[in-house]
Amino acid sequence: MLTDSHCHLASHKFTASEIGNIVTRAREAGVTRLVTLATCLDDLHRNLEIAATHPEVKTCLGIHPCDVHHAPDGAIDVIRDHLHKPQVCGIGETGLDYYHPAPEGWTEENFRKRQRKFLDAHFTLAEESSLPVVIHTRDRSGHASLLDALDLYRVHARKVRAVFHCFIGTREHAEEIIALGGLVSFGGVATFKNASEVLEVATSLPSGSFMVETDSPYLAPHPHRGTRNEPAMIAVIANHLAQSRGESLQQFSSHTTQTAIDFFRGLR
Template identity: 35%
Template sequence: MFTDSHCHLTFPELAADLPAIRSAMAAAQVTRALCISTTMEEFPQVQALAAGHDNFWATVGVHPDSEDVHEPSVAELVAATGQPRVVAIGETGLDYYQMDERKGGRGVADLDWQRARFRTHIRAARQARVPLVIHTRAASADTLAILDEEGEDGGAGSAGGVFHCFTESAEVARAALQRGFYISFSGIVTFKSARDLQAVAAWVPEDRLLIETDSPYLAPVPFRGKTNTPALVPHVAARLAELRGVSVQRIAEASSANFTRLFSRVAA
């Protein structure tokens, strides 16, 4: 019924409890999950996890915050998408949140390595014909600009993909949608302080909507502050249903259908 479109089950907080996590998923009617790669060093574990379970899939990529790790080439990423149950490239993108020049931190100009890595991932996705899983934080203008420069305008040949754990403005959401991307909401949408995000979640077209946990982080209310797992994604769906004035089942069915459509290598 429910699909968690973004989780990190290989992270230490969850990896040791996989049988319990899968049992809780079954009890909560969470039937599928996409396991996300954040480094090339982690990718073999992520891919093996997906290959070992008929309701898990995997991505390959390097998170924008990951430093001092192996930097993949386009060819490496494309080759990795040929492995079983690998359905997307990412997560990738830009993250300027930790940058603070006022405190002696790095400036935008110091993050060319993030932008170069993002371009590599985009080019690999277009070549492999798989979608992108995009992380953008405090960097939406550059994220959109690079997508445009790399031809990701929603036209022929575009890889497309999803802006995961969306926390940006309505204007950024519209720009992503215009470029053919999906929008995924996490437990943040259940937080009382997230009024602007809730307004975005109320109008995103139903056929571009995904739900996720980003577990082990961002547990939804009423579990905020605790370790998150895919079994809690129904709470994200419930909040979206409330905001949109529809049933939880409708959100579950629509977001699961969207997941299958976007990640076209996935069996329904």
């Protein structure tokens, strides 16, 4: 009963005809629940359609921070119109990305300002609709995007639950997010040999405070690093984390899945 709490099944790296097989391979690897996230208005309908077709798949709708420059100002209103659908389980992927350079015609300052504006609008939408939010942060070095996103979360935390996905911050950051009522989630990075701090954080947190994810098609776990990732690989990540936590795979799968069920709407 594993749950892949974060994947992108509508990515151009997966062809439409493959999705059935990808979900089947995930099921064979013990994955009973998958959450596919939209990143812009262009892939919103595809995500809704995949989730409507496969009962084990739910979707979150949002504008990824790397896509805010071509999202129209009214993007949030378009998303709002779909939130009542039964296959929608949350808002996202939103967040702050200070890693990628600003697109042509944008200064870094303006691009980041628009990202923060969109993140705040996603939080407000989540408040309105009683849905949880999935947050991406990424930095070239340090934790500036994580800290800025945390500042915004603090403002909304009494009304919204957020997960900071693909978490690579410190234990103190994780504990602050959890104290606010949020979650973190760990993916393939926790299996990388050069990311032992991430594994240490994942090992130190209590069950109920984190989920696991593939972020497929990106971030394949060790020893598949560099290849196209897919939801079945959550088994590799779960095995690695369970072992380092001294838990059986069954115990690990059971508490991370329960955490996902408690977080997302209608995951059941």
